[in-house]
Amino acid sequence: MTTEYVPQLDDYVKWRTIEGWVYFVDSEYITIEIATKPKSDDLVPLHKKHHVLIVCHYWYWNEVKYIKNRRNEVENG
Numbered sequence: 014m015t016t017e018y019v020p021q022l023d024d025y026v027k028w029r030t031i032e033g034w035v036y037f038v039d040s041e042y043i044t045i046e047i048a049t050k051p052k053s054d055d056l057v058p059l060h061k062k063h064h065v066l067i068v069c070h071y072w073y074w075n076e077v078k079y080i081k082n083r084r085n086e087v088e089n090g
Contacts, residue, residue, distance in 0.1 A: 017074070017075060018074065018075075018077060018078070018079050019074070020035050020038055020043045020069075020074060020077055020079075021035060021038060021082070021084075022035055022036075022037070022038050022084075023035065023082050023083045023084050024079055024080075024081070024082045025079075025080045025081045025082065025083070026045060026077050026078060026079055026080060027077070027078045027080060028045060028067075028069055028073070028076055028077045028078070029076065031045065031047050031067055032047070032080070033045040033046045033047040033048075033067070034046045034083070036064065036066055037066075040071065041070065041071055042068050042069060042070045042071060043068075043069050043074075043077075044066040044067065044068055044069070045066065045067045045069055046064050046065065046066055047065050047066070047067055048064075048065040049062040049063065049064050049065070050062060050063050050065075051063075
């Protein structure tokens with residue numbers, strides 16, 4: 014029996030020709046962060062970087078390959 018992968022926040026995944034971190038998860042789509050760059054302004058001090066995100070709708074999730082996650086890194090500081 015094959016189990017279909019369901020993307021989770023902080024998974025590192027590959028989809029087609031891109032690789033990156035799952036940045037947002039919803040029942041309809043996920044976003045995959047493929048790049049970041051420092052912000053030159055301080056309009057929102059909480060966010061220190063610009064994030065480049067790719068949208069992947071749920072009907073493509075069968076093409077997403079799980080590589081690793083960083084949940085333990087986040088939990089352990």
